[in-house]
Amino acid sequence: MTELIKTPRAGETLPVTAGKRTNPLANVFDELVRFAQSRSLFMLHYCTGCGAIELPPAMTSRFDMERLGIQPMVSPRQADILLVTGYVSVKTLKRVILTYEQMGSPKYVIGICSCTVNGGMYWQSYATAKKLNDYMPVDIYIAGCMPRPEAVIAGLRELMENIRQGKADSWKDYYRHYDHYLGHQQRLFGETWQTPTDVISEARHYGLFGPDTLGTHTALLEQHQKPLEALEMKVDIPELTARR
Amino acid sequence: MTSLDHLLLVSALTLALMLLFGRTRIAGRLAVALYGVQFLLLMQTGALLGEPVASSLTVSVLDLPMHWRYDALSWFFAMITIGAGFFCAWYAAGVWQERYREQGHSPRLFHVALAANVLTMLILLGSGDLLSLFIGWELVSWASFLLMAVGGGPAGRAALRYLVYAFSGGMAILAGLMLIYTQTGSLEYTRVLTLFGELSDARVWTLLLLIGGGFAVKMGLLPFHLWQAAAYAETPGPGSSFLGAISARMGLYALILLLVAMVGIGRLTAMEVPFTFLSARDLIAWIAALTVIIPTYIALQQHDARYLLAWHGIGQGGYMLLGLMVGNAVGSAGGLFHVFTYGITQAALLMAVFAVVYRTGTADLNKLGGLVARMPLTFLVLLFGIISLAGLPPMAGFVSKWMVYRSLVAEGMPLLFVAAVVGTLGTILSVYKLIHNIFLGQLRIEHEQVREAPLSMLLPMLGLSTLIFLVGLMPGPALSWVAAVQTSLGLPPVPYTLGGIEDPRGGLDMLWLVGILMAGFGVGALIFFGLGGKSKRVHQLDNYAGGHFLTADVRYQYSDNFYAGLMHLIGPWYRGAFLWLEKALTATVAFISAVTNGLYRYAQPALFVLATAVALLALTTA
């Protein structure tokens, strides 16, 4: 789990939050579910920068990540992992955030390449977002310019291990500290920034509403947010409704 | 007066009342009541299980007596005919009729055409000899022409095209009947039956080609399938449902009489097609299989929901003939049963499509989408219908198609089985296109305010859907009719039970099958909700488009050129084959006319007329 602002560093021990149940049977069940989850990962590779070029060898016969149970998926609704493969320009970042919000929980973000860690060689670029972690919670960074397929696979295995141990739950962070992430997004995209997903009500829906979900930035969002009501299915037979 | 007379008289009375009162508001409801009475009268004839019921009406033409009687086969088809008339009149009786009037059409003409169709079909189904069969046949042809032409416009043009086909078919049949008459001096079924036993193979072939070809035109059997889709699709709403549900089957009814009752499957199997290793039965079965495949894949290409369904109507006729050509208990039962299951399916499907047309004004599959949120009940009707049409459990269409497949496998016809499965694949693909492009995906801005279909149209649709499901769940009662028909045709009857068929080599019990299916859904639901499954509805613009932000004015559901990839693969192949076939036909006709023209105009006309006359005389006296 990533702490706010702070980027996880190698060798750092992360606090374990899961597995605190008293019923031993429930523990076994949780273990089983987490094991199953870690062994069936579908990833959406949003190929933003040059690092994407390392994915084809990692996926195809030479390194073959499918043997680990990791497969590509075409739509965010069914995907578990969002791969951001390199520098993200301001324009691209909007799309990455939209895509991230459309993914169903639990979801994991992997930042590949140095550019996602701190801007890399685009540090001075006016058009590039420096730290991916500012805009969405990142589970694993795979540094390098660019990292080799072995490194990519090592990173994915690390993520699998984290999922199995119940440590990879940074997605909850997005709901609990939405105001923080939204603040960074507004800093970059302007005050009128809005995605179709209503993260706040989703946080309530999943029971992940925290004290830091709302704040000054969400207040700003609510001022201009255009509500997007889901399309209601309605049975509206004229004769019956007229008689009522 | 026999019970059959009562039925025919009430049917004629319906026609007369529609002529008189068709203009009034109650015309529709009156028609529904009268079809209901006809249905009850048909139930009382007892023609299904007992002896054939004769009509007291007999007419003699040129010393040839004509008479009418109902046996199990007639009863079976008449039941579907009156049922289809009942549901279609019900659909038309309310607001549909008012809208039709507002559009400047005449509801009276429509009701008259529908009543005339039912009456003429009842007459045709009762034919007791070949002459009354022919007269009934012509009556039905003209009645369906009336129903097709009442709409005017493109429907009128399609109807004229139909007329050309119907004429040539009718002439071929007449020629065949004349050949039979010269041989026997009578057109009674019993005499014809013995005649077919005595005739040489070559003569039976000639009769098969003439009479069978004429009947095949009406059925839309390959290669006479080109007229039907346009004519049926352009007919106004309930009329189209009626034509699709039963009119298209009149050709099949006549073919059953000819192929199964008169010539017999055994004879067909014994007849060799010259220069090949096929028997006549194989040939007909393969024509039926191609009739399944080719129109189904043409349906896949259609961008108009009505045309898509009308093309399927032709293809499904192929399954019926295919099942009958297998000739064993299960296969022929499957073919006959499919007439019933497909009739209710097609009527429900076309009604649903026309309800969408009623609300949105278009059946263009590229201009619809997302309507499930506005017309959920119509969606449900269409969903039931397409599951049945594609032949998937638990709907009625599954049972009849399963029987056809099973008989093909059990009788050792694997290639025909593969052909049937290829046809079903095409059906599944095209019905997916149908439901996706109308009901799923993005709701268009102009359809935001669309409402559910009016009650008067919704009720018959829901009634048919219920029937589709119930017949799928318990096919037994309907199969008992089929078994009676088989007995009267001299085929082995199907061993039916309440839930399906009983067979040591593998039966079918829909009660169990549906039960297991529902249990599967139940377990799934239990797991989902038991584990606290949560779902959340999202806005339709909260959709993935490669990360792009969607706005309401951007179309992100591309239904245009659906199945482009598949069309790229198979398109040229069959499109080429069709162009070739049509060109070959036109070229042949052009060649013959050029030759005759040349002889007649430029050579010595008198000599050729003389030569032809001598040749004809020599032929007839020989």
Ligand code: SF4
């Ligand atoms: S880290 Fe290097 S390889 Fe990766 S996106 Fe940045 S510049 Fe490209």
